[in-house]
Amino acid sequence: MQAFVHRLSMRHPGDVSSLDALLAQERLAVADIVAVIGKTEGNGGVNDFTRGYFTQSLMALLARHGGEPAEALLRRIPCVLSGGCEGVLSPHYLVIGRRRAAASSRGPALAVGVAMSEPVPPQDVGRAAHIASVAQTVRRAMADAALERPDQVHLVQLKVPALTMATLNPLRAAGLAPVSDDPNKAMALSRVAGAFGVALALGETTLDAEALADAALRDFGCFSHRASVSSGVEVACNEVIVLGMSQAWQGPLRIAHRAMADALDAPAVHDVLDELGLLKGRLQPAAEDAARVAGVLVKCEPDRRGHVRGQRHTMLDDTDINAQRHIRGAVGGLVAGLLGDGRVFVSGGAEHQGPDGGGLIAVIAAAEALA
CATH class of the missing domain: 3.30.1330.180 (Cyanuric acid hydrolase/Barbiturase, RU B)
Incomplete structure (x- = not known):
């Protein structure tokens, strides 16, 4: 079995035109798609309906191309969306699928x-x-x-x-x-x-x-x-x-992850990129290595103790901007700066997900020899 990931940009929360083009060109089939993870430009709160808007648009498109009713697609394809594209974060979505591998080589x-x-x-x-x-x-x-x-x-x-x-x-x-x-x-x-x-x-x-x-x-x-x-x-x-790594799977894609100790944990981001061979001594990946990145997924949380590395932060006291919007923008900027790309899935609300006040980062990228 071989996994694939397409990282696609969107012009608005209902824009699935990039996926439409891939399906029309028969570069992938609806039957091979198993999950979608996306970042929409809503508020990320209870009343963020951009997530439902994207899901509705996505399932209508897949139903048109695959002939399977949207209701059935909703029952088999998880569509995990996070609202809030603060700062340099760019709206995008990952189309994740799998197919029988033609090659005889094995993983991980x-x-x-x-x-x-x-x-x-x-x-x-x-x-x-x-x-x-x-x-x-x-x-x-x-x-x-x-x-x-x-x-x-x-x-x-x-x-x-x-x-x-x-x-x-x-x-x-x-x-x-x-x-x-x-x-x-x-x-x-x-x-x-x-x-x-x-x-x-x-x-x-x-x-x-x-x-x-x-x-x-x-x-x-x-x-x-x-x-x-x-x-x-x-x-x-x-x-x-x-998402994991297995000897039973084939193909170029690899995944690595780290816990982020806090919102300033640039070394954790660096270590993940370096493990996947993306940096090669650089501060940011070169263009040819950046092109190997298939997805970046981050979880983060404002430190509830009110400080980061001994210095006070104001995210929890701000009544104008929700703390989760602050942290998404801050950590999103950190990761995007090290990556050189704003297409980063950054989700707030990391309660009990990674260390308190921190979170985690996972990166999917193609191995260099197979890119």
């Missing part, structure tokens, strides 16, 4: 697996049952990628449901208590459930789902090193994409 190479859970009941969102559901779905995605060991996994990208007043009010009317009456806090706790579900599936914790739920937004020493979780009103289930 990029491995891709996907899975979707059953819809998560609103009263379970952000709670132990949600954590257990994510863990089960991650294990299914690993099996789909033929990744037999947790240490083969480099990144688990998830989309989990968010609660709105439209779902909170019926819950209360039915005598059911949501995880929080605040949609924004419920959104954060849903992301936490995703992170802890990954930690549970990958053996990154010895706690069970109930104990992990008790640690949510309390014990920040408990986190997943490889989870990147987004939450949105456009999904009702857990959508999981597992």
Whole structure:
């Protein structure tokens, strides 16, 4: 099996013309597409409808080219979107797929697996049952990628449901208590459930789902090193994409990752780029090496202690600009500056995803000899 990734730019949140051209030219087939990860220019909050707009446009396009109903495509292709293109971040999306490999050579190479859970009941969102559901779905995605060991996994990208007043009010009317009456806090706790579900599936914790739920937004020493979780009103289930390295897979693509200790952790970014042979002693990749990059995925979080490396930051005190927008712009600029490219998937809301106040970075690139 061989994975492929197309990184495509967009002119607006509903622009799928670049993918339309690839499909029309028969450079890829709808049947081979297994996941999409994208960065749209919305606000990244509960009411960011750019994510749903892109998903609707994408599925309509795939239905037209592949003949499969959009409803069926939604059930098999995870579409993980993060809103907010602050600063130099550029709207784009990664089309991820796999096909039978023609070559006889073997890996290690990029491995891709996907899975979707059953819809998560609103009263379970952000709670132990949600954590257990994510863990089960991650294990299914690993099996789909033929990744037999947790240490083969480099990144688990998830989309989990968010609660709105439209779902909170019926819950209360039915005598059911949501995880929080605040949609924004419920959104954060849903992301936490995703992170802890990954930690549970990958053996990154010895706690069970109930104990992990008790640690949510309390014990920040408990986190997943490889989870990147987004939450949105456009999904009702857990959508999981597992990316790893396996000897059973072929092709030029490789993936590397690092935890980012904080928002200034340029060495972590440098180490990932260097591991993939992209820097060669340079501060930024040369044009021919930059062309080998297929995707850059980052998770980040404003340090809740109010300082970075001993110096005070104001992200949490700013009532004009949301802290998540600050951190996406800051870390996005850091990574884009080292990469020389603004097409970086940077998602805020990294609660229990990487070290507290930090996050993680994963880069997919073609091996030089096969580029």
